[in-house]
Amino acid sequence: MEFNVLQVSLLPVDSGLFIEKELSKDIRFFEEALDKAEERSDEFSIKVYTKDNEAGYMSGVVSKKSDVKLHDRNFQLHQEEDFPPVVWFWDREEQAILIENKRSVFSSANMAARTFENIANNITLAENSLRAYIKPKLVESAFWDTFNSFHYVREVKLNLVSPNLFGNTKKEIGEFLHEVSDQTNASEFAPIFRNADGNLHLKPSKWLDAMIDWIQDGAGEWSIRGKKKLKDQYKTINSKQRVKLLIVEGIITEVELNNYSPEDVAQIVEMLRERYSYKK
Numbered sequence: 001m002e003f004n005v006l007q008v009s010l011l012p013v014d015s016g017l018f019i020e021k022e023l024s025k026d027i028r029f030f031e032e033a034l035d036k037a038e039e040r041s042d043e044f045s046i047k048v049y050t051k052d053n054e055a056g057y058m059s060g061v062v063s064k065k066s067d068v069k070l071h072d073r074n075f076q077l078h079q080e081e082d083f084p085p086v087v088w089f090w091d092r093e094e095q096a097i098l099i100e101n102k103r104s105v106f107s108s109a110n111m112a113a114r115t116f117e118n119i120a121n122n123i124t125l126a127e128n129s130l131r132a133y134i135k136p137k138l139v140e141s142a143f144w145d146t147f148n149s150f151h152y153v154r155e156v157k158l159n160l161v162s163p164n165l166f167g168n169t170k171k172e173i174g175e176f177l178h179e180v181s182d183q184t185n186a187s188e189f190a191p192i193f194r195n196a197d198g199n200l201h202l203k204p205s206k207w208l209d210a211m212i213d214w215i216q217d218g219a220g221e222w223s224i225r226g227k228k229k230l231k232d233q234y235k236t237i238n239s240k241q242r243v244k245l246l247i248v249e250g251i252i253t254e255v256e257l258n259n260y261s262p263e264d265v266a267q268i269v270e271m272l273r274e275r276y277s278y279k280k
């Protein structure tokens with residue numbers, strides 16, 4: 001069984017207004033939003049099977065509507081809605097969602113992340129002046145491996161979600177990112193490095209590593225446009241192609257998940273956490 005790791009960033013819609021209202025910074029608003037989303041009637045569907053309010057573990061299934069064509073007994077063709085279930089777990093400590101990698105439902109980890117964004121950004125978060133940003137975690141060395149695979153680099157784009165203000169997620173991302181967020185109220189920050197001749201030079205540094213680490217941990221995206229040989233055509237490789245994938249022995253079905261206790265869910269999450277933790 002395979003899982004993608006989605007990182008959740010919870011940000012105030014307006015930081016100034018948020019402070020004025022003296023609203024609390026609590027990641028449990030996100031958990032409440034997922035829990036209350038079961039009654040939605042659009043193209044997305046989510047069901048929470050297990051929720052541990054104290055320890056911060058949740059599990060359930062999620063899906064996106066698909067239309068299937070079926071034949072009845074008289075061989076008449078008709079169309080029905082189908083919501084094939086996809087298993088997911090929530091880890092409050094890491095503010096991460098582990099979601100089954102089922103390509104027949106979600107063609108990519110980015111689509112799964114967008115689905116959870118659509119589900120979570122409901123009235124519960126809106127009433128608390130909050131918005132969730134969800135991105136997949138990436139393979140650790142993906143950026144520099146990709147950059148160094150090109151001999152000529154024309155452009156590097158970084159797109160970072162503003163520093164998370166909730167829970168205990170990684171904060172060592174550089175004071176300048178906090179300043180950008182505080183001074184502009186921007187939810188995203190997107191620097192671009194470009195050299196039209198393909199002679200762009202980037203090297204590891206404190207400020208650049210901070211941004212790449214932040215993206216790697218699921219709070220943004222990057223793209224690199226380059227080529228290996230002078231006569232080659234330029235091509236773009238982006239972080240969407242380099243997401244982290246956890247491979248787990250065995251299969252967990254929605255039927256089994258429905259019978260799991262909070263302790264069972266905690267055991268599974270804690271067993272996998274070392275493989276995606278931002279703390280290591």
